[in-house]
Each structure stands twice: as structure tokens, then as C-alpha cells.
Amino acid sequence: MTGSVTPLERSLEPGAARATPLDALRLAQETLLAGETLDMGALAAQLGLSRATLYRWVGSKERLLGEVLWSLAADAMDAAVDDARGSGPDFVAEVIERYMNAALGFEPLWRFVARDPEYALKVIASRHSPMQRRSIAAVHRVLEQQASAGAIEPALALDSLAYLIVRIVESFLYTDVITGGEPDVGAARDAVRALLSAPRA
Template structure:
């Protein structure tokens, strides 16, 4: 007779989710146009609120990770859809990203459901805007390395200007009437890149 015991099978609730699983659940909610609720996601996976806040810092931290993940994917897809090179590649990709943002049902649902959604997206002191600037700067650096693209101004400054202009034309509802004037935005980006005639 063996003296070893069979390992006990766990009983009760399964182990809590990983950080990546929680992030994937939040992303699904965003894509489906549902409000991202930290408490509901924590309950779904048996994670404590303390764990959620340790992973993401705050609800805004979770929102930012979801949105920035989507923005990075947008830049990658836009770049894959252009055959241009150098400054023209940057311009075409930015144009594609901005058109997708305007037509994005998840983003429209997010901004409609979140009273502070626009602030979350565009505040310099928040997490999303600086993150989008970093994504844009990384993209500019990539094009510079791959296409010998020489930005007309320092890359971080160029990325910041492009993102801020994009926010104004995509989200702005001021009396200046720039919202959704993507053709005009392309013209301004073209001038920044030194492509304007």
C-alpha cells in the first residue's frame, strides 16, 4: 500500500485572475460599449478591490491601459495599411488613425457614458494624453529608423503637437467648429511634417 496521498483538489472559488485577464475583460467591456466597472470586474474574477488598485492604481489607471492599448493597436494597423514612406507614411497613418477615432463606436460610447471621459482622454495631467504622445513619438522614431525620415522638429515636440491637434479636431466642440474637419487636420499635419506646398 502506498503511503503517498493524492493531492487535494481545491474547493470553492477558483483562484483569482491574473492582471492580464482583468485587463482583457476591461478591454471587452470597452469594445462592447459598456462602462468599465472595477467592482464588477473584480467580482467576476474573485479579485479584491485592493488587488485591482494595486495593479492599476485607480479606475482611471485601468481605463488608461485599455485606451492606450487600443491606440497602440490603431497606430500599428494604420501603418500596416499604408505603402508610403517617410513623412508621407506618417501623414497617411495619422490620417487613418484620426478617421478611425471619429468613427469608433467604442470611443463614442465611452465619451457618452463617462461624464469626465473627454478629460480622461485629453488632460495633460492624466494618463491617456501623455501615453498617446509616447505612442506617437515611438511611431515617429520607428519611421525615422526604417525610412531615414528626418523630422523637421524634435520628435517629442512633434508628437505632442500632432496629438494635441488630433484631439482638437476629433473631440473639440468649441465654437471654432474644428470638430471632425479631418481634411483640415491632414493639411495642418502635412505642414508640420514639411509636406505642405
């Protein structure tokens, strides 16, 4: 044997394991799924970090929660895309319908919203939210695929359409927080279909 120590050997030494930003995401996911409030001090202690290091990793509690929510929503969006049928405006509208129905059935999301609706909406739907930013990116990919296939002829730039569709989803999914009404998946689906069927100016 040589006297050199490999990175693997160093990692296997007792006490050598070091937390990473992905560990922070994983523990925050577990907290949300358990229906508990995310405490940044407790999270830092679990990771063996100072609060300053944790905040340097994640930016803020709101940004971490936004990443957690999207990490849990991403599979639902992928499944909606995989399961939707057809093409064009009907396809995109069905993706949105399936995604919203999955969200409505995801209890950890609604426990989080019920605890502090205004704060939850800030985490989910503000322009600084990773949840909104990643949602827009996911919808943009769907639109880009449909446009490349010639299945839609967008009347607006895809960036603008993706943003509008996400805002439609937010408006009809979180209606109870915004206006006190009931979520309306059908209205969101129809609005998305109408938006994508609009003729070019």
C-alpha cells in the first residue's frame, strides 16, 4: 500500500462527513412533509452549521422553502407532461389540469398554506420565488416543445406565455387565499386553452 490517502478513504474516516446544501434541502423537505414549521436555527443545528453558513447556502428561509416546494412539485409536472394526450393547446391545457389536480391532492402543500396563507403565497407566487421561477421554466419547456413541433402558433413570446400560464395556475389554484373563493381547475384549463388558441395579431 502507498502512503497516500484517497478522497474516498478520507470520506470514510469517523467524523469526516460534511453537510452540503443538498442536505439542507433534504431536511427541509422532510420538515415540510411532516407538516412541521421550518426553523432555520434548528435546521442549522441538525446540519452542524452556523446559521450564517446555512443562510449563505440557501439565501433565505423563503428561498429555501420555494426550492423545497418545487422539488416536490417537479415530479407532478413531469407526470402531467407524460400522461397528457394529443398536442397543441389541448395538450398544454391538459398538462395544466393534471398538474393542478395533483397539487390539490398534495396535503403537505395545503398544510403549509393553511398555517400562514399570506406568507405561503409570498413563498409560492412572488416574482423572487424559486417556485414561480422554476414553474415558469417548466411551462416554457412544454410550450417550446409544442411550438417546435408546429402544434401551437404562439401569439406572444414564449417567455410571456409561460409567465401568464403560471399566473393563471396560481390565481385559480390559490383562489381561497387571494379572493376567498374555491380553486377552479376547469377554469384554469379553459383559460390556458383560450390563451394558446388566440390568433396572432
